[in-house]
Amino acid sequence: MSTTQSERLRGLLEPLVAKTGLDLEEVTVTAAGSRRQLMVVVDSDDGVQLDAVAELSRDIAQVLDDTDAMGQGEYVLEVSSPGTDRPLTTPRHFRRNEGRLVKLTLNNHEELTARIMALDEAGLDLEVPGVKGRKPKPRRVEFAEIAKARVEIEFNRKNKDDDVDAADTADADTDSDESIEEA
Template identity: 45%
Template sequence: MSVESQSGRARRDRGAPGASSRDEAGQRLTGLLTPIVGAVGFDLEELRVEPAGRRRLVRLVVDADEGVNLDDVAKISQAVSAALDESDVMGSAPYVLEVTSPGVDRPLTEPRHWRRAVGRLVRAPLGAGGEIEGRVVAADDEAVVIDVEGDQRRLGLDELGRGRMQVEFRRDGTGDED
């Protein structure tokens, strides 16, 4: 789900272009937008700025424990667009703002990602070798409980690699009976 805004033209950037100024600009942009996204109740999961013709594409991936809907995306887009227009962090070039939610292929790397995956089928490599596939039963800041065919295993986050949610078209017991 994403919504785009093409209203943005920020003030002229006073810094010279280059790798170090791009890194600094990225840090400034992240520093500006993280609290704005947080203030409306969401986590900024990813921020990318890419050239798009004469414009730049500013792509924000946001998420929350309750998920993200279109009204949320619109609210975030308005707040971010206003902040970008008021600051000089984007320079003078026009930009296209895209606010989107993460897809199911997003890796599960942070405790909040695992918490949001409760009830979902996941697969993750194990630090000791091999992998685990099962349904996330619970997750907190230190561990994840995964049900593997009726056997619940508690694994520390440091024991799990980058997990991935598995796509389920029809979970047992949740589909239509017809």
């Protein structure tokens, strides 16, 4: 049985990434001109801090140089966290996005945009936004029903802790000059 270079690299890097408390999400080797590019994507339940990525990148580079896993040719190493357009493919991806709006394509080709309210080992409890002033509706979707899923970016989402109404915001704006001078 043959293993690809990406699979061999995953086997080499997974223990190193796990030591940092991160999850190895993806390892991809692609041609980039005369060089190759090694993309390593990591994530965690608490997100990924820039300092952790920088330290992990140095550690990965050292391991790759010590083992000659990338061969003799030049390569570019890129270590990053997943982007917002990453597909949600495992239960941990959905868990990390609890409370966020997601777009699902179900196996029956139905498309559904809903907020993840809770999840368990079998599936998701969702809140489907109401249409034309109607109240949101709960819906259950099993993981086995999901063909594709991605996070929907919300630019105007109100935070859970944001219970400030417009009047409070207006009052805060009138004091803004004093706050700037004090800072």
